[in-house]
Amino acid sequence: MRALIVDDESRVRRAITLLVDWKSHGIDELQEASSGSEAIEMIRQSKPEIIIMDMMxxxxxxxxxxxxxxxxxxSIKFIVVSGHDDFDFVRNTVRNGGIDYILKPIxxxxxxxxxxxxxxxxxxEDKERNDIQRQTIRLNEFKPLYGEKMLSSxxxxxxxxxSTLRKLTxxxxxxxxxxxxxLLLLQVDTGDTPLLKRFxxxxxxxxxAIINICNDFLRSQGRGIAFKYWGATSEIVILLWHQYEAVTDLILQMNEGLFHTLQRRMHFGVSSVGDLPRSIPAQYKEALTAVTRRNLLNPGEYAHTSKPSSVGTGPASLNTGNGYIFFSSVQEDWKMAIMSGSSERIDVVSQKWVDDLSRSGIVTxxxxxxxxxxIASFRTRLLREMLGDEADAAFSQLEELDKExxxxxxxxxxxxxxxxRDWSNHYMKQLSRIIMxxxxxxxxxxxxxxxYIDYHYQTEISLQDIASHFFVSREYVSRKxxxxxGINFSDYLGQYRINxxxxxxxxxNLKIVQIAEMVGFHDVKYFSKVFKKQEGVSPKMYRSNLEK
Known part of the structure; x- marks a missing residue:
């Protein structure tokens, strides 16, 4: 801390210097001034915390x-040292926030x-000032968030x-x-890795950064405000309440600013004009529709308005009415290519898909x-169709590969x-490989x-024995x-033994009862029953026919 002694008598300044235990008070810098005008200059330069001053x-x-x-x-605290026991002096000291009025001799x-x-x-008081400053900083940090929350609402x-509008006003x-x-809606490209790395x-x-750049153009003309929309992870909303008709020029200006700073231009969904604030929910949907239905084959267009036509989410089919190509138009080609296991065939199908999209003239x-x-639904159905009970395990394996x-x-x-094209090609080849x-x-x-049956058919063997030995389910063995x-396991085993x-x-030289034992039947009567069911005659009659 710094202290300043102000007195026109050097002996008084010297006395104060000697009498005060400055170190114990935490004061490590001491200065002197011989007049009020000199003191003012020193206060301006060194900004002391404590002043001890003479009145006259x-x-x-x-x-x-x-x-x-x-x-x-x-914020300076001062102590008056005076040789005059004057009530007006004391009163002025108190009025100006003085700490004490001390009479000489000191x-x-x-x-x-x-x-x-x-x-x-x-x-x-310094602690109070710092607390207020920290609160002010936190409040200033919170204000934009508070404003974003209310605007998003x-x-x-x-x-x-x-009510929200009144508060914002x-x-x-x-x-x-x-x-x-x-309302304008800007969707940030979350896949722009090079740009994200810069931040x-x-x-x-x-x-x-994007909001600040947009607001530089909006606030300078009092046209509106840009803010982070809390309802989506990568959307910035702009509300225009002044000069909203010249929206195309504004988007052009903002994009020039964005390009100058970020080397990127952004796409904006544009709503129609409506009442504030009643129309905002519908305007947001309109702008969202516009930006999600923009034609990706026309990358140079940045202002997008909603079109009356709708893609829809109904059954996938080739929609010749509006040029959209849906998955059903290539589904059979994809299925045949995947099931063929041919890498060349998959290459052809992938290229044909993007060629069809290009010719359609519209991709959104x-x-x-x-x-x-x-495509995800198609993969699930194909796995079920081709692998049955093994489909879940294959699906889990493919999901892990999808992450890469x-x-x-x-x-x-x-x-x-x-x-x-490259993604679809890799996707189909992965699926084909896993199925194969x-x-x-x-x-x-x-x-x-x-x-296993060939080596063990003479013994007691069950569906469960097979499943346990090969670490598969009973249902899997039966289904295979x-x-x-075309028959179940028990019928296959019975036919194998009878053959x-x-x-x-x-x-x-072998008796029927011996033959029954040798092929796994320990009851000759049951053997005869099974034999007759399969061959239409008893074992004895079958052998007689062989001897003729």
């Missing part, structure tokens, strides 16, 4: 200095007590919209004369989202048909099961026998 001086008296300090350096205990009180009072919670965010409004991958910082973010959902090969962003500004691998594994498993042979028994009957 030849150049600039203490009353003038006290008034100046009170007006221009109000008592050491009195001056130290006054300095201690002055230091304590300055520290208390126009869209998400329209019931108290009139009182806060000076929306002018009182604003009656009509047009340390902090999307909030990027949004903040909304359409790409529909494609993604239809994500589709391009549908809202991305750097749209490329080739990027979508699992089918091959199933085929190998069935071959092993048949070999139905698929491969073996027929071969053994060629040996006239």
């Amino acid at each position: 001086m030849e150049s600039g008296n203490g009353l003038e200095l006290m008034s100046w300090v009170n007006e221009y350096a109000g 008592d050491a205990e009195a001056i130290n007590a006054a300095v201690s009180k002055a230091v304590a009072e300055w520290k208390r 126009f869209i998400d919670d329209p019931i108290p919209a009139e 009182l806060e000076g965010i929306i002018p009182e004369q604003a009656k009509n409004v047009r 340390a991958n902090e999307s909030e910082l990027l949004h903040f 973010p909304e359409l790409l989202e529909i494609w993604k959902k239809d 090969s994500k589709p391009p962003f549908t809202t991305g500004y750097s749209f490329s048909l080739f990027a979508w 691998e699992r089918q091959a594994r199933e085929n190998r498993t069935m071959m092993d099961i048949i070999k 026998f139905k698929q491969e042979f 073996k028994a027929k071969t053994l009957m060629l040996n006239p």
Whole structure:
């Protein structure tokens, strides 16, 4: 802390210097002035916290200095040392916030007590000032968030919209004369990795920069406000309440500003004009529709209005009415290419898809989202159809692979048909590979099961024994026998044993009961029953026919 002693007598200044225990009060810098005018200059330069001053001086008296300090350096605490026991002097000292009025000759205990009180009072007020400053900083940080929340509520919670508008008007965010409004919606490209890297991958910082650039153009002309919409992760909303008819020129200006700073231009969905605030929810939907149905094949257009035609989300089909191509138009081609396992065939199908999209003349973010959902549903159905019970395991495996090969962003500004072609190509090849691998594994498993039966048909063998030995489910084994042979496991085993028994009957030295035991039947009567069911005659009659 700094202290300043102001007195026109050097012996008084010297006395004060010696009498006060400056170190114990935390004062490490001491200065002296011989007049009020000199003191003012020193206060301006060094900004002391404590002043000890005389009331009567030849150049600039203490009353003038006290008034100046009170007006221009109000945080300074001062102590008056005077040889005059004058009521007016004391009253002025108190009026100007003085800590104490000490009469000369100066008592050491009195001056130290006054300095201690002055230091304590300055520290208390400094803490209050710092607390207020921190609160102000937090409030200033919170104000934009508070404003964003209220502005976003126009869209998400329209019931108290009139009350919200009054609050925003009182806060000076929306002018009182604003009656009509047009809404613009800017979708930030969340897949623009190079741009995000410039902001340390902090999307909030990027949004903040874009909002500031837009607001530079809006606030300078009092046209409106841009804010982060809380209802979506990557959307910035602009409300225009002045000069909203010249929206195309405004978007051009903002994009020039964005390009100058970020080297990017943004796409804006534009609503029609409506009443503030009642129309804002509908305007948001209109602008969202406009930006999600913008034609990605025309990247140079940045202002987008909603069209009457609708893509819709009904059954996927080729819609020749508006040029949209849906997944159903290529679904069979994709299925055949995947099931063929041919990499060349998949290449052809992928290229044909993007060629068809290019020829259609229109590709929208909304359409790409529909494609993604239809493709995902197609994959699930195909896995069920081709792998049955194994489909869930294959689906989990593919989901893990999807994390390494994500589709391009549908809202991305750097749209490329080739990027979508490459993704679809990889997607189909992954699916084809997984299906082929699992089918091959199933085929190998069935071959092993048949070999197992060949080696163990003479013993007691059940469906559960097979399932346990090969670590598959009973249902899997049963389903595979139905698929491969058209019969269930028990019928297959019975036929296999009877066929073996027929071969053994060629040996006239083997009795029927022996043959039954040798092929796994421990009850000759049951063997005869099964044999007759399959061959239409009893084992004895079958052997007799062989001997003829």
